[in-house]
Amino acid sequence: MATQQTRHDDRFFAACYSRIARSRAFRRQMDPFRRALTQAARGVVLEVGAGGGQNFAFYDPAITTRVAAVEPNAHMLRRAEVAAQAARVPIQLTQAPAEDLPFADASFDAALATFVFCSVDDPARALGELRRVLKPGGTLLLFEHVRSRAPRWARVQDWLTPLQRRVAGNCHLNRATGDLVRAQGFTLTDEVWSGGGVHPLLAIIATR
Ligand SMILES: C[S@@+](CC[C@H](N)C(=O)[O-])C[C@H]1O[C@@H](n2cnc3c(N)ncnc32)[C@H](O)[C@@H]1O
Structure with missing residues (x-):
């Protein structure tokens, strides 16, 4: 299937997503996962697709030494710079896609x-890059909305995805990100499913 390349200069998406991510309902759903994943982010950490720095306030200096964060969208990056200044750990930002890590x-x-993995142009290549830059035994921490395990909902996701990609920064509703992680040779040590319908959520802890 041909993939439409993401527009990394999408100012409209950056503004809309930043507003949604600040909303109480979104934070109520996301913040427990942001907290849990950052608590497992030990040592020197890479964050890809950092957006407006929505995770930055959660990094704990008792656990995380420093964070190198990449984000391809310049409009997101500007917001992330503000969030990085308020963070409790040092955060260095770079404009780059996950498929080509510097x-x-x-x-x-x-x-x-x-x-993030709903939106990247080439999730297999991006996961391969994460594997390359992780130390042997390093930890991969993901929280993503993914393809439904219920075939009927997965078909609805397939049907809605072309529209979703247009309006939401190349976001695919139907990506089986857990399977892609396994296919790149990671070992999944923890998998937590929540939500459902067209928007099931999957938190993953995996080892390189
Ligand atoms: C829905 S936002 C999530 C932002 C943030 N991670 C969060 O949890 O709120 C998706 C982010 O992935 C970024 N993105 C899209 N394609 C990417 C790619 N190829 N590599 C890295 N990030 C990408 C977008 O620019 C956007 O900031």
Whole structure:
């Protein structure tokens, strides 16, 4: 299936998503997962698709030494810079896509992404890059909305995805991200499903 390349200069999406991410309902659903994943982000951490820095306030200096965060969208990046200044751990921001990380092999203890693998152009390549820059035994931490395990809902997701991609920054409702993580050779140590319908949520802890 041909993939439409993401527009990484999408100002409208950056503004809309930032507003949604600040809403009470969104934070009530997301914040417990942001807290749990950042509590597992030990040592030197890479965050990809950092958006407006929605995870930054959750990093704990008792656990995380520093964070290298990448985000391709310049309008998101500007918001992330503000969030980085308020964070409790040092955060260095770089404009880059997850498929092409400007870091040496085996340079991170953990890699984290939340609500990103639905949108990247090439999720297999991006996961391969995360594997490359993680140290052996390093931890992959993901929280994503994914393809439903119920075939009927998965068909609805397939049907809605072309529209969703247009209006929500290349976001696919129907990606089986857990399977892609396994296919890249990671070992899943923890998997928590929540939500349902067209928007099931999956939190993953995996080891390189
Ligand atoms: C829905 S937002 C999530 C932002 C943030 N991670 C959060 O949890 O709120 C998706 C983010 O993924 C970013 N993104 C899209 N394609 C990407 C890619 N190829 N590599 C890295 N990030 C990407 C978008 O620019 C956007 O900031």
